[in-house]
Amino acid sequence: MKKPYVFVTRTLPKKAIGQLQQLVELKMWPKEDVAVPRDILLEEARKCDALLTMLSDKIDSTIIDNAPNLKVVANLAVGFDNIDVEYATEKNIAVCNTPDVLxxxxxxxxxxxxxxxxxxxxxxxxxxxxxxxxxxxxxxxxxxxxxxxxxxxxxxxxxxxxxxxxxxxxxxxxxxxxxxxxxxxxxxxxxxxxxxxxxxxxxxxxxxxxxxxxxxxxxxxxxxxxxxxxxxxxxxxxxxxxxxxxxxxxxxxxxxxxxxxxxxxxxxxxxxxxxxxxxxxxxxLPHIGSSSTETRITMMRLCCDNIEAVLTNNIPQTIVNKEWKQSGVN
The missing domain is CATH 3.40.50.720 (NAD(P)-binding Rossmann-like Domain)
Structure with missing residues (x-):
């Protein structure tokens, strides 16, 4: 059976994504400090079951319409103003963030x-x-x-x-x-x-x-x-x-x-x-509010846990669009 495909828009350390990587086919944009170009994000979205995004990645209706298999967007931030949450909800896509831990x-x-x-x-x-x-x-x-x-x-x-x-x-x-x-x-x-x-x-x-x-x-x-x-x-x-x-x-x-x-x-x-x-x-300062090693690793793991939950028909820990419903949720 083909594994779900997950695209991560920055390079993250293995200790943060290791568990998820065993369950899915995972690809990361190979740069930590350079945003993924829009055309590449569009190309990857076409194949994705899940996106792990940064606050600087604009996930709008164009991206969503270009991603027929997309089930979840996990944003590495508390904020989610980079995501069209209302449109994602219409398309039955879970939007998750990382509150509390930071x-x-x-x-x-x-x-x-x-x-x-x-x-x-x-x-x-x-x-x-x-x-x-x-x-x-x-x-x-x-x-x-x-x-x-x-x-x-x-x-x-x-x-x-x-x-x-x-x-x-x-x-x-x-x-x-x-x-x-x-x-x-x-x-x-x-x-x-x-x-x-x-x-x-x-x-x-x-x-x-x-x-x-x-x-x-x-x-x-x-x-x-x-x-x-x-x-x-x-x-x-x-x-x-x-x-x-x-x-x-x-x-x-x-x-x-x-x-x-x-x-x-x-x-x-x-x-x-x-x-x-x-x-x-x-x-x-360069937008480093939550940037301690301990907290950022915890945020990354929470994103991965949320993706895993949605892809295995479970409820994610921190969902933004409470109206989201997934058929077969345990």
């Missing part, structure tokens, strides 16, 4: 980005590395304190809640805005729910962790930055398109806000001549 790791990175931006750690490290540290001085690369300040979290899901937990160690006041109230964060962490406008006007650190939706696209725009404190630090570890990058650049250049820490961008990867990269008060 919560702590992403929260660590988010808070680390906040610290690096507010305390100017990258600037300081570069000063030493470039041989420009000539003497000690009272206000050498003086940044902003974090302790006893107010953090405002936009998007109080599991990652937001975990960032709030880290903020309690710095004795910060915690504000949050979300589509719905998070009673656990309020009761356990002392977080206070407020309107979006109140949050951006009050918080010293505004941390964006909201998913990308029609409503959140360009949520942080020129009007938003104008309402922030001039001393505010803006952190984005969610999705790039929730921010109007031109407005952010202008806000930083004109001093409307003090700094920004960014792990995500409107178009990724960004070019070295991107305007935001010219600013010393910007800390820019």
């Amino acid at each position: 919560t702590d790791t992403t929260a660590d990175l988010t808070f680390g980005l906040l610290m690096a931006t507010s305390r100017r750690l990258i600037e300081a490290a570069d000063l030493v590395r470039e041989g420009k540290w000539k003497s000690w001085s009272p206000l050498l690369l003086a940044g902003q304190d974090i302790h006893h300040k107010t953090i405002g979290i936009v998007g109080m899901g599991k990652i937001g809640e975990t960032v709030a937990k880290r903020a309690t160690g710095f004795e910060m006041d915690i504000l949050y805005h979300n589509r719905s109230r998070n009673s656990e964060a309020e009761n356990q962490l002392g977080a206070k729910y407020c309107s979006f406008d109140d949050l951006i006007e009050t918080a010293d650190f505004i941390v964006c962790l909201t998913p990308l939706t029609t409503e959140t696209r360009n949520l942080f725009n020129a009007a938003t930055f104008k309402k922030m404190k001039r001393s505010a630090i803006f952190i984005n570890a969610s999705r790039g398109p929730v921010v109007d990058e031109k407005a952010l650049y202008n806000a930083l250049v004109t001093g409307e806000i003090a700094g920004a820490g960014l792990d995500v961008f409107e178009v990724e990867p960004i070019n070295a001549d991107h305007p935001l990269l010219t600013l010393k008060n910007v800390v820019a």
Whole structure:
């Protein structure tokens, strides 16, 4: 009997895919840090029973219509805005993601980005590395304190809640805005729910962790930055398109806000001549929120487990489109 065919859009380590590889015919795009070209993805989709994809792989109606045997798309991310989930559901294709397993790791990175931006750690490290540290001085690369300040979290899901937990160690006041109230964060962490406008006007650190939706696209725009404190630090570890990058650049250049820490961008990867990269008060990272070895391996294995479940007529652990039904599911 012919084995199911699975295409993986990046090269993944054998220890992450070994079990799945025994059950299927598996092919990987032979590069770890270069996206699979669209034409090759289309060609592979024609043969696929399953796709293991990255957030940068666009799985739209064209790909789906080109994949008559496709049963499951397992996305190596919590987010799934790169996939046309509604159309996949129409075609009876399961869409899976990797929630929960990366919560702590992403929260660590988010808070680390906040610290690096507010305390100017990258600037300081570069000063030493470039041989420009000539003497000690009272206000050498003086940044902003974090302790006893107010953090405002936009998007109080599991990652937001975990960032709030880290903020309690710095004795910060915690504000949050979300589509719905998070009673656990309020009761356990002392977080206070407020309107979006109140949050951006009050918080010293505004941390964006909201998913990308029609409503959140360009949520942080020129009007938003104008309402922030001039001393505010803006952190984005969610999705790039929730921010109007031109407005952010202008806000930083004109001093409307003090700094920004960014792990995500409107178009990724960004070019070295991107305007935001010219600013010393910007800390820019290459979308590494969940990138610890332990967490990424766990994410890869969860993707493989989800694929195996669907291909063996079982329910996957983390399915996005709950409406999906597969005949013969155990």
